Amino acid sequence: MQRYFLEERAEVGSLFLISSKDDVHHIKNVMRQNVGDELIINFSNGSFKAAIASMTEGIEVKVQEALDLLTELPVQITIASGILKNDKYEWMLQKATELGAGAFIPFQGEFSVVKWDERKADKRLERFRKIIKEAAEQSYRQHIPEIDFIGELNNISRDFDHIIIAYEESAKNHEQRALQQALKSFRPDDRVLMVFGPEGGLSEKEINLLEGVQVGLGPRILRAETAPLYALSAVSYHLELLEQ
Amino acid sequence: MQRYFLEERAEVGSLFLISSKDDVHHIKNVMRQNVGDELIINFSNGSFKAAIASMTEGIEVKVQEALDLLTELPVQITIASGILKNDKYEWMLQKATELGAGAFIPFQGEFSVVKWDERKADKRLERFRKIIKEAAEQSYRQHIPEIDFIGELNNISRDFDHIIIAYEESAKNHEQRALQQALKSFRPDDRVLMVFGPEGGLSEKEINLLEGVQVGLGPRILRAETAPLYALSAVSYHLELLEQ
Numbered sequence: 412m413q414r415y416f417l418e419e420r421a422e423v424g425s426l427f428l429i430s431s432k433d434d435v436h437h438i439k440n441v442m443r444q445n446v447g448d449e450l451i452i453n454f455s456n457g458s459f460k461a462a463i464a465s466m467t468e469g470i471e472v473k474v475q476e477a478l479d480l481l482t483e484l485p486v487q488i489t490i491a492s493g494i495l496k497n498d499k500y501e502w503m504l505q506k507a508t509e510l511g512a513g514a515f516i517p518f519q520g521e522f523s524v525v526k527w528d529e530r531k532a533d534k535r536l537e538r539f540r541k542i543i544k545e546a547a548e549q550s551y552r553q554h555i556p557e558i559d560f561i562g563e564l565n566n567i568s569r570d571f572d573h574i575i576i577a578y579e580e581s582a583k584n585h586e587q588r589a590l591q592q593a594l595k596s597f598r599p600d601d602r603v604l605m606v607f608g609p610e611g612g613l614s615e616k617e618i619n620l621l622e623g624v625q626v627g628l629g630p631r632i633l634r635a636e637t638a639p640l641y642a643l644s645a646v647s648y649h650l651e652l653l654e655q
Numbered sequence: 656m657q658r659y660f661l662e663e664r665a666e667v668g669s670l671f672l673i674s675s676k677d678d679v680h681h682i683k684n685v686m687r688q689n690v691g692d693e694l695i696i697n698f699s700n701g702s703f704k705a706a707i708a709s710m711t712e713g714i715e716v717k718v719q720e721a722l723d724l725l726t727e728l729p730v731q732i733t734i735a736s737g738i739l740k741n742d743k744y745e746w747m748l749q750k751a752t753e754l755g756a757g758a759f760i761p762f763q764g765e766f767s768v769v770k771w772d773e774r775k776a777d778k779r780l781e782r783f784r785k786i787i788k789e790a791a792e793q794s795y796r797q798h799i800p801e802i803d804f805i806g807e808l809n810n811i812s813r814d815f816d817h818i819i820i821a822y823e824e825s826a827k828n829h830e831q832r833a834l835q836q837a838l839k840s841f842r843p844d845d846r847v848l849m850v851f852g853p854e855g856g857l858s859e860k861e862i863n864l865l866e867g868v869q870v871g872l873g874p875r876i877l878r879a880e881t882a883p884l885y886a887l888s889a890v891s892y893h894l895e896l897l898e899q
Contacts, residue, residue, distance in 0.1 A: 479829070482874045502746065509881050511873070550875045591897050629755070629891040630726045631794045637753050637884075644888030645896070647873040652889070653835050653897075 421454035421474045427461070430469040438463075438470055449475070453553045456600075457481045482551045485650050486601045487513040490639050491567060493520030493609025494527055494560075497535075501542050503636040508546035508556055510643035515543070515558040516567060522611025527560060536560065564606075564617045571604040573597065574623030577638045579612050586627035590642075593624050594649040605642055610635050657686060658695055658702070658792045660799055665698035665718045671705070674713040677789075682707075682714055695722065697797045726795045729894050730845045731757040734883050735811060737764030737853025738771055738804075741779075745786050747880040752790035752800055754887035759787070759802040760811060766855025771804060780804065808850075808861045816845040818867030821882045823856050830871035834886075837868050838893040849886055854879050 415434050417427055429435060429452075438444050446463050452472065458480040461472040490512045494500060504515060517539075519527050528535075539558050547555045561567055575593055578586075597603065606613070606621055618625070628641045659678050661671055673679060673696075682688050690707050696716065702724040705716040734756045738744060748759060761783075763771050772779075783802050791799045805811055819837055822830075841847065850857070850865055862869070872885045 506881050506884070509875060509877050510885065511875055550877065552875065587896050588898065590892070627896075629895050631753060631755055631796065631891075633753050633794065634750075637750050640750070640881075640884055641754065641888040641891070644885040645892040647875075647885070648834070648889040648892055649897075651873050652831050652871075653893075654832065 415450060416453045418455055420456045421452070421459045421461075421477070423459070423474050423476060426464060426471055426473050427452075428469045428471055435468070435470055439466065451478065455554070457483070458553055480553065483553050484511040484513070484643075484646060485599050486597050486603050486646065488643060488646060489514040489516060489571070489602070489604050490607065490643075491516040491518060491564070491604060492607040492639055493518055493523050493564075493611075493613070493635065494525055495523075495609055495635055496525055499634075499636040501539065503639060504539055504558070505542050505546045507639050507643055508543050508552065509550040510640060511552075511647055512556050512639070512643060513554065514556050515539075517558065517560050518564045518567065519562055520564065520609035520611065521614040521617055523609040524611060525609075527562075532560060564613075565620055567604075567606075567621075569622070570602075572601040573603045574621055575603060575605045575642075576613070576618060576621055576623040576625045577605065577607045577628055577642060578618065578625040579608070579632060584627070585630065586625070589624055589626040590628065590645060591649070593626060594646060597646075597650065605639065607638050607642075608635060657681065658697055658795055658797075660697050660788070660792070662699055664700045665696070665703045665721075667703070667718050667720060670708060670715055670717050671696070672713045672715055677785075679712070679714055683710065693719070695724075702797055724795075724797065727797050728755040728757070728887075728890060729843050730841050730847050730890070732887060732890060733758040733760060733815070733846070733848050734851065734887075735760040735762060735808070735848060736851040736883055737762055737767050737808075737855075737857075737879065738769055739767075739853055739879055740769055743878075743880040745783065747883060748783055748802070749786050749790045751883050751887055752787050752796065753794040754884060755796075755891055756800050756883070756887060757798065758800050759783075761802065761804050762808045762811065763806055764808065764853035764855065765858040765861055767853040768855060769853075771806075776804060808857075809864055811848075811850075811865075813866075814846075815848040817841065817847045818865055819847065819849045819886075820857070820862060820865055820867040820869045821849065821851045821872055821886060822862065822869040823852070823876065829874065830869070833868055833870040834872065834889060835893070837870060838890060841890075841894065849883065851882050851886075852879060 465471040702722040709715040
């Protein structure tokens with residue numbers, strides 16, 4: 412059954428309006444659905460079965476039941492990662508999307524080996540978004556992660572419930588408890604920023620301005636494009652598979 | 656500091672020769688090290704600090720002291736994975752080595768999209784081993800994972816303490832507890848076989864002949880090259896970071 416997307420949080424019994432011209436056209440003229448017919452809508456809090464309540468310019472739907480189709484992580488993880496060479500960054504975006512990342516914030520790290528080229532920025536972001544969308548569809552995601560370049564890290568928003576910094580020195584110093592302590596403090600729908608350096612790592616200045624929790628990702632030194640995948644896998648394992 | 660590997664047993668005070676062209680190039684031209692400079696070498700009996708004693712075609716090093724380093728997973732994970740297109744398989748090998756895999760067994764899956772070409776096998780395995788060795792050095796591994804092609808899956812050894820099968824249907828069926836149950840049953844130095852299908856997945860026949868535990872890796876559908884990275888990250892998180 413065709414899926415439609417609404418940004419709102421669904422509640423069983425409540426009414427929502429599908430106003431997107433494309434969706435309305437699709438429901439009316441392609442699917443030829445009428446009042447009373449059912450459809451599946453991906454809301455911000457999951458997939459729900461809904462029934463068409465009325466049809467005018469928009470289509471009013473009444474939420475009937477939550478569907479057991481929840482493929483999003485129980486927390487919203489934003490991956491802020493220093494830009495890398497194209498192929499590595501695109502690869503990271505694809506894999507991190509498969510692993511449940513909620514959004515991406517590429518930044519120009521103080522120690523970044525590559526420089527973000529403003530003249531190519533639009534083309535590059537367009538390509539990034541295509542890779543992310545295809546990975547989201549292929550991995551049964553219900554949300555397509557957004558991505559926007561912010562320039563240097565000091566432009567980043569601090570408006571998160573948790574700020575986690577993957578710090579290479581933590582691995583070298585055998586730091587082993589901070590990640591699990593952070594994961595144990597996560598509550599459903601918390602907004603989490605996870606920050607990863609470029610190949611050259613994060614600078615002291617960058618780490619200090621974030622005022623986040625520094626965590627190690629095990630005793631091995633992971634490449635810049637690998638660390639986000641470890642972190643997302645650990646989040647999934649802890650919150651989705653591990654008995655709490 | 657980059658790690659190097661020598662097969663011999665180290666003794667403090669004794670001299671050894673680094674003759675590998677790649678290692679010599681890396682020490683001389685990449686790290687720009689000279690006589691007297693220190694490096695860390697993984698010998699068959701552990702990691703040692705050594706100093707460069709002389710540099711000719713090879714590099715002579717004098718062992719100074721044993722280091723108390725532990726970067727290997729507490730269990731030995733063998734990744735048996737259906738062969739994939741070259742680039743995908745090579746980056747899976749690189750990332751899985753960073754994440755602590757102990758050995759690799761590529762096999763010709765019943766549903767493999769690509770066929771293993773025997774005429775190119777030696778060249779291909781040689782290239783795989785180079786990628787694995789470089790990833791092991793870069794990630795501070797103390798052991799270089801071995802890799803050998805076994806043909807079809809029915810040629811695989813059953814001589815393991817645990818056999819884990821990553822089964823896509825488990826994700827679709829919302830199986831959520833088998834992985835943590837398996838990880839909780841692991842004991843130090845256990846030998847674990849983890850089996851992953853090719854793009855086409857594992858066949859019923861392949862799954863049945865393994866007589867292993869089928870586990871899901873979360874609710875999202877992971878690509879063939881991504882699933883081993885999730886599994887290794889979960890093993891590391893559970894055994895190395897999570898308070899037992």
